[in-house]
Amino acid sequence: MFTDDVWAHTAKLLRAIHEHPFNVALGDGSLDRERFAFYIVQDARYLESFAKALATAAVRADDPEEAAFWARSAHDAIAAERTLHEGYIEEYGLTAADLSGVRTSPSALGYSSWLQANALSAPYPVLAAAVLPCFWVYQDVGEALVSRSSATHPYRAWIATYADPAFAEAVATARRITDRLADAADEQVRAAMKAAFVQATEYEWLFWDSAWRLEGWPTRQWV
Numbered sequence: 001m002f003t004d005d006v007w008a009h010t011a012k013l014l015r016a017i018h019e020h021p022f023n024v025a026l027g028d029g030s031l032d033r034e035r036f037a038f039y040i041v042q043d044a045r046y047l048e049s050f051a052k053a054l055a056t057a058a059v060r061a062d063d064p065e066e067a068a069f070w071a072r073s074a075h076d077a078i079a080a081e082r083t084l085h086e087g088y089i090e091e092y093g094l095t096a097a098d099l100s101g102v103r104t105s106p107s108a109l110g111y112s113s114w115l116q117a118n119a120l121s122a123p124y125p126v127l128a129a130a131v132l133p134c135f136w137v138y139q140d141v142g143e144a145l146v147s148r149s150s151a152t153h154p155y156r157a158w159i160a161t162y163a164d165p166a167f168a169e170a171v172a173t174a175r176r177i178t179d180r181l182a183d184a185a186d187e188q189v190r191a192a193m194k195a196a197f198v199q200a201t202e203y204e205w206l207f208w209d210s211a212w213r214l215e216g217w218p219t220r221q222w223v
């Protein structure tokens with residue numbers, strides 16, 4: 001199956017994601033609030049773009065079941081964004097003025113823009129492959145983190161959202177859709193699907209890494 005193959009192909013990268021200092025610190029609860037808050041703000045921005053990419057997939061799907069799945073996922077991404085805003089952002093005491101003062105990081109902007117470009121101009125099967133790591137990598141990381149985190153863990157509520165059984169079901173559906181599309185695709189489209197899956201997984205690593213580095217814009221000093 002296509003998704004088994006690309007998952008195996010990204011095994012080293014996935015290990016690097018699991019072992020990234022951000023995720024290690026998130027797992028043992030030692031992650032500092034500044035990095036977690038930075039991550040949450042960037043993720044809230046990312047989720048807005050991701051929801052639009054999913055909504056576009058719903059428009060472009062040639063099968064009504066698939067359209068319904070993407071539309072539901074777009075809704076869920078917006079709901080996740082709201083939860084972040086109402087929950088963690090409030091908990092961290094961030095005001096609307098604080099939030100508007102945080103610039104979207106180069107990596108978060110890169111990932112979001114790349115997804116939107118795929119949504120608008122890549123073949124539909126390539127779009128499915130581009131959004132799959134977002135579902136799958138998170139569920140994989142979430143499951144590993146939950147098994148390591150205690151009930152009193154400071155970030156447990158966040159981790160739990162990604163280890164939810166309903167979320168595992170969404171991963172299975174996204175994989176089924178991508179496999180069906182890969183089966184029907186020609187060699188060229190399949191190669192583009194694989195490249196998109198790998199690129200998105202690289203962006204997933206970069207997203208955590210940029211939060212760890214509190215990545216800003218070095219050019220800010222001149223504007």
Ligand SMILES: Cc1ncc(C[n+]2csc(CCO)c2C)c(N)n1
Binds near residue numbers: 050074076080133204
């Ligand atoms: C950078 C980044 N990548 C993936 C997710 C996970 N995620 C967000 S919405 C959604 C699907 C619909 O609920 C998934 C899997 C995230 N939060 N941030």
